[in-house]
Amino acid sequence: MSGFDTRRNDRDGDTLDVLGExxxxxxxxxxxxxxxxxxxxxxxxxxxxxxxAITQELRKEAQYATVEQQTNGRSYPQ
Structure with a gap:
């Protein structure tokens, strides 16, 4: 790995730390x-x-799937 790649990986890690916070x-x-x-x-x-928009839609779908699992597969009208 070159010095450039190492610096970029460090910078990306720092960026992810900041974004995580x-x-x-x-x-x-x-x-x-x-x-x-x-x-x-x-x-x-x-x-x-x-x-x-995609992230929000995926979260809604995941939440719906979780609720459906918790109700043993029974679905309720929205």
């Missing part, structure tokens, strides 16, 4: 792993608003 402070509930994926997607040019 920020996530906790604002109650975003994102893990460092989730933040790392989001950061990579943003660096690849993914639209930030689209990323937020």
């Amino acid at each position: 920020l996530s906790l402070e604002v109650g975003a509930g994102l893990t460092k792993q989730q933040l790392a994926v989001a950061l990579k997607l943003l660096r690849l040019g993914v639209n930030p608003s689209a990323l937020v």
Whole structure:
């Protein structure tokens, strides 16, 4: 690994640490792993608003699936 790669990895780690703290402070509930994926997607040019919308939709789906599991698969109308 070159010196440049090492510095970039250190910087990325620092960035994730800061983002992790920020996530906790604002109650975003994102893990460092989730933040790392989001950061990579943003660096690849993914639209930030689209990323937020997808994240919110996935959370809703996960919450619905959890509730459905807890009610033994019984689904209730919304």
